[in-house]
Amino acid sequence: MKAFRFLHAADLHLDTPFSGMSGVPDRLRGLLRESTFAAFDRLVRLAIEEAVDFVVISGDIYDASDSSLRAQLRLREGWDKLGEHGIPVYMIRGNHDPLSGRRLRLALPGHVYEFGPRAESVTAVRRHDGEPVAVLTGTSYPTPAVHDNLALQYRREPGSVLYHIGLLHGNVDGQEGHDAYAPCSLRDLEASGYDYWALGHIHKRQILCESPWVVYPGNIQGRSLKETGPKGCYLVDVAENGEARLTFRRLDQVLWMESRLSIDGLTTEEAWKGSVEEWLDELREAEPGRITVARLTFTGRGPLHTLLQSGPEAAELLQELRRQESGRLEEAGFAAADAGGLMPGEGIVWPAGFKLETGVELDREGLMAEDSFLGELFRLGERTSAEPEYVDELVRAALAPLSDNRQLRRLLQEQDPEAKQDLLRRAEELAAALLNEDTPFPREGRGAS
Known part of the structure; x- marks a missing residue:
């Protein structure tokens, strides 16, 4: 097998509107709106500078199925730059940009390959000598919601010595915070015989497995406080022995x-x-x-x-x-x-x-030594916190009046032991504040935005 290099990105979400932020000046709002394009421009520049053999993009290129003409034109501009350097692109569509999108799309240039609604495979070559190096398999979403396990369609070609890369936009092992589209398990991916799974859909960068590689690069540009931290793509170097080395490269503006x-x-x-x-x-x-x-x-x-x-x-x-x-x-x-x-x-x-999330100054040891109501309260809290089952019982009894609300009931059921201990500590502080006439009612979590 010949050594080669490729770039793996996903979830470009070009032309995200960035709504819901208050107090933002127009200039900053414009830069936020432009940030997905800026990240994409840097992706193109990175691919050229690092002389990759090809680029794979695992879905959600656009932010909406009826993508704006502006987004399409900027995307085509990037494709053309890659084409000038002989860098092919292999891409699939996800739930945000399915094949069923209503708007007419600009024709793709010849060096950009878009996978169809059923799993299909193509062979990628090294740019400088045309040597075949990898088999790429992918499938695009025909509609916005795909609930089938698409990973079952991917199977390694018998006898092939080429590196196998699977492009998949889906949710592995039911990760929370994202729709369960194209659900599959890590075991499904391992059983496929593929060497590298180029995943998309989950916006948090993570490597689920190294043998085979199962990789979410995350989105290339965070779009809200739900998408914190550096964002970018992976540069993947595959050696002659088939071993891969991954390097995360930032793209976010x-x-x-x-x-x-x-x-x-x-x-x-x-x-x-x-x-x-x-x-x-x-x-x-x-x-x-x-x-x-x-x-x-x-x-x-x-x-x-x-x-x-x-x-x-x-x-x-x-x-x-x-x-x-x-x-x-x-x-x-x-x-x-x-x-x-x-x-x-x-x-x-x-x-x-x-x-x-601040608190009043409390001399816990001094209060627990007092022969007072607060002293007894804090001593009770100390004894209770030492026994997890007592904490569970106390929290359940105190919050029982809220159990009729389905959403609140679910949230209460999801509380971990640490969160319940925190509730107990907050209750102690609230009691201390209410019983101290010099301290106003503390409003936990109050803030400015």
């Missing part, structure tokens, strides 16, 4: 993230404000040339808890930080990517919102 900041040790508003600004500077330095959209959760205990929970300070600081970042956005001139595919200048950090 916008990084979405959740972050936490403790108020422990902070005693003044000025110290708190300085801590938040320092957090923003660190994020800006960590991601130069990118836009970071971050939601900050305040944790810990201290005298600032009362101020943050009851006053307007968190909302006012958020508004001021957004005003400052809007100014940086204008000054930085984030208008076009440089030769490396990043925006020029320092990074931009947009605070998407604040969440408050």
